[in-house]
Amino acid sequence: MADNYRVLTRTYRPQSFDDIVSQEHVSSTLKNAIKQNRISHAYMFCGPRGVGKTTMARVLARTLNEIDSSVDGESLSQTLNVVEIDAASNNKVEDVHHLREVVRVPPQSGKYKVFIIDEVHMLSKSAFNALLKTLEEPPPHAIFIFATTEPHKVLPTILSRVQRFDFKRISVDEIVRQLSKVCEREGISIDDESLHVIAKKADGALRDALGLMDQAIAFCGNTITYSQITQALNIVGNDELFEFTDAISDQNAEQGLLLIDRLLKDGVDIVEFLVSLTSHFRNLYVAHQDKQMHLVEATPETKQRYQKTAQLFSEDDLLRMLHIASDAQTKIRDVQQPRVHFEILMLKLVHMSRVKNIQTLLNEAAQLKKKSSNRVESQKSSSPQNPEEKSARNGQSVQKNGVEETSQTNQPEERSGLALDTPEENNELKKSPEIPQTKAAETEVTEEEDEGINELLMGKPSLGYAKGISTANGVKKKERVEPKQVEKRTLKGIEDIENCWQEYLDHLSREVPLLLYEQVNRVQLKNLKGSEVTVSASDEFARNLIEENQKTLSSLFKEKNGVHVRFRCVVERTKKKESAQLNPYERFRELQKKDSQLRSIVEIFGAEFEY
Known part of the structure; x- marks a missing residue:
C-alpha cells in the first residue's frame, strides 16, 4: 500500500476554471473580469456544501497571480501571496485585528495579495465591524474572497461591499x-x-x-x-422500493410486513427508507405522464420500470400515497416506537381505498338514483290527472289475481240506477254496516302509538295541543285547544308567587318533561319585580335549561294562574343547611313541601310525625 495515498476529493480537485463542474455562470464572469482588468476588491461565494466555492476562490487566486500549475490548490496557502483563513476557528476580534496588520504588507511576488476567508458567517458581530473599514477601503494590492453556506447570517453592511455569486447544486x-x-x-x-x-x-x-x-x-x-x-x-435500493410498491398495489399486508422485517434486520434506517420512499412516490407520480420523464433522475431501465409501475395506480392514489409518506417522514423522528409507526404507514397504504373503486360506487349510486326517479315519473304519468279520468278509472273493472272484479266504489252508482228512487232503501243503504274499512283507522292507531312513544321519551306536549278531529282524508291531526278560563290572580309580592307555586309545580309535572320539572322544582324563589320573577339555581345547567324553556314555563303559569310572568334565573351556590340545624318536625314539613305524594297522605289520613 502506498504511503502517500490521497483521497479522490483531493486528487481530482479542479486546477482551472474549465475544470469546475456546473458553475459556468461564475467562472465565465470571473474570466471576463480578469480579461478586462476589472477585478473587484471583494467577492462572496455562496452556495451549498461541496459545489466548488473554495475551489473557485483558489483558482481565482492562482489566475490573478499567475501561479504555475505544478503548485496544487492546497499548496497555495504556503505562498506569501495567498492567505487562507478558517473563520470557524478564527472568529474573534483579535483575529481580525491581526488580519488588518497583514493586509498592509504588499505581496512579495506577483501583483495581488488574496485573502480567502472560508465560512465567513461564523465571524462574530464585533469581528465583522472590525473588518468593515478595511473591507470598504482596502490597499490596492488586497483582494478578499469570502465563502459561506449561510449568507443570511452575514451582516448587510458586509454584503453591500462585495460582489456576490450564488453557486448551484450539481445535477x-x-x-x-x-x-x-x-x-x-x-x-x-x-x-x-x-x-x-x-x-x-x-x-x-x-x-x-x-x-x-x-x-x-x-x-x-x-x-x-x-x-x-x-x-x-447502507442505501435503500430500487428493488426494495418497487417491492414495497408491489405489496401496496396487490394489497398484500403480509408481504409488506415481511419486507419491513427484512429491511430492519439488514440495518436499514427507517428515516432513510421513508426519505427514499417519498422520492419514489414522487417519481411514480411524474412517470404517470410520459412527457414528464425528464424530471426523473434515473437510468433508462429504471425509468421504464417507473412507467410500468405507475400504471397500477391513478394520479389521485399516487398523490395520496405521496402525502401519507411525506407526513410520516416528518413525524417518525418524534415517536417512541418507529417500527410500529412504519408498519402502520404500510398498512394505511395497503388498505387505502382506491379512487377507482370509489368512483365505481358513485356511478352505481347515480344510476340507482336515476332509475328511482324514472320509476317515480312513470308512476306519476300513469296516475289520473283529473276527476274525469279518476271517475273513468272507477267505472272500469279491475282484474285481480286473474279474476275480474268490480270496484266497490261502483256499487252505490249501480244501485242508484236500480232502486235508489225510494227513500226507504236509500236510508237502509246509509245505515248499512257493510261499508268497506279504509286506511284511516290504521293511520289513526299508528299516530296514537307514535304519540305515546313521544310522550314516553320527551314528556307530554306543550299546552294548547290535543287530539283533533279527523280531516277529509281520514287522518287525525292535532289542533290547538283553547285554554280554560281561569280566575286571574293578583300578584303584589313574592309571597303571592309562593302561595300558588306548589300548584304550578304540580301542573308542570304533567305538562313538561321530567328533566325540566326537576330543575324548576329545585330553584328558590327570590324576588318579584313587575311581571319578572327572579329564581336562583345551584348550577349553570339549570339556569340554561330554564332560560331555553322560558316561553313554555310562562305560558303554563298563565294557564294555571291567569297572569303572565317572566322567569329570570340566577346562579347562587350556597352552603346547604346541616340536618342537625332542623328539628324533626321542620324536616318533616320540608319533606311534605318537596314530595307531593307524602303531602297527599298527610292531608287524607291526617298523618303526624311521632317523635
Whole structure:
C-alpha cells in the first residue's frame, strides 16, 4: 500500500476554471473580469456544501497571480501571496485585528495579495465591524474572497461591499459523468445504476460523491456492483422500493410486513427508507405522464420500470400515497416506537381505498338514483290527472289475481240506477254496516302509538295541543285547544308567587318533561319585580335549561294562574343547611313541601310525625 495515498476529493480537485463542474455562470464572469482588468476588491461565494466555492476562490487566486500549475490548490496557502483563513476557528476580534496588520504588507511576488476567508458567517458581530473599514477601503494590492453556506447570517453592511455569486447544486447527470471520468482514470469497473445511486446520495455535492466513491472502492475493490454498493453505503435500493410498491398495489399486508422485517434486520434506517420512499412516490407520480420523464433522475431501465409501475395506480392514489409518506417522514423522528409507526404507514397504504373503486360506487349510486326517479315519473304519468279520468278509472273493472272484479266504489252508482228512487232503501243503504274499512283507522292507531312513544321519551306536549278531529282524508291531526278560563290572580309580592307555586309545580309535572320539572322544582324563589320573577339555581345547567324553556314555563303559569310572568334565573351556590340545624318536625314539613305524594297522605289520613 502506498504511503502517500490521497483521497479522490483531493486528487481530482479542479486546477482551472474549465475544470469546475456546473458553475459556468461564475467562472465565465470571473474570466471576463480578469480579461478586462476589472477585478473587484471583494467577492462572496455562496452556495451549498461541496459545489466548488473554495475551489473557485483558489483558482481565482492562482489566475490573478499567475501561479504555475505544478503548485496544487492546497499548496497555495504556503505562498506569501495567498492567505487562507478558517473563520470557524478564527472568529474573534483579535483575529481580525491581526488580519488588518497583514493586509498592509504588499505581496512579495506577483501583483495581488488574496485573502480567502472560508465560512465567513461564523465571524462574530464585533469581528465583522472590525473588518468593515478595511473591507470598504482596502490597499490596492488586497483582494478578499469570502465563502459561506449561510449568507443570511452575514451582516448587510458586509454584503453591500462585495460582489456576490450564488453557486448551484450539481445535477445527478453531471455528477454521473464526472464519476465516470474518475473511474475510467482509476481503472474501476462500475455500472450506471451504481453511479446513479452514488450521485443521488451525494445530494448535489460533487465532493460528497467522490467521498462515497472512495468508500465504495474500499468495500468492493476495482469491480463495483449494484448489490454491493447498496450494502456498503447502507442505501435503500430500487428493488426494495418497487417491492414495497408491489405489496401496496396487490394489497398484500403480509408481504409488506415481511419486507419491513427484512429491511430492519439488514440495518436499514427507517428515516432513510421513508426519505427514499417519498422520492419514489414522487417519481411514480411524474412517470404517470410520459412527457414528464425528464424530471426523473434515473437510468433508462429504471425509468421504464417507473412507467410500468405507475400504471397500477391513478394520479389521485399516487398523490395520496405521496402525502401519507411525506407526513410520516416528518413525524417518525418524534415517536417512541418507529417500527410500529412504519408498519402502520404500510398498512394505511395497503388498505387505502382506491379512487377507482370509489368512483365505481358513485356511478352505481347515480344510476340507482336515476332509475328511482324514472320509476317515480312513470308512476306519476300513469296516475289520473283529473276527476274525469279518476271517475273513468272507477267505472272500469279491475282484474285481480286473474279474476275480474268490480270496484266497490261502483256499487252505490249501480244501485242508484236500480232502486235508489225510494227513500226507504236509500236510508237502509246509509245505515248499512257493510261499508268497506279504509286506511284511516290504521293511520289513526299508528299516530296514537307514535304519540305515546313521544310522550314516553320527551314528556307530554306543550299546552294548547290535543287530539283533533279527523280531516277529509281520514287522518287525525292535532289542533290547538283553547285554554280554560281561569280566575286571574293578583300578584303584589313574592309571597303571592309562593302561595300558588306548589300548584304550578304540580301542573308542570304533567305538562313538561321530567328533566325540566326537576330543575324548576329545585330553584328558590327570590324576588318579584313587575311581571319578572327572579329564581336562583345551584348550577349553570339549570339556569340554561330554564332560560331555553322560558316561553313554555310562562305560558303554563298563565294557564294555571291567569297572569303572565317572566322567569329570570340566577346562579347562587350556597352552603346547604346541616340536618342537625332542623328539628324533626321542620324536616318533616320540608319533606311534605318537596314530595307531593307524602303531602297527599298527610292531608287524607291526617298523618303526624311521632317523635
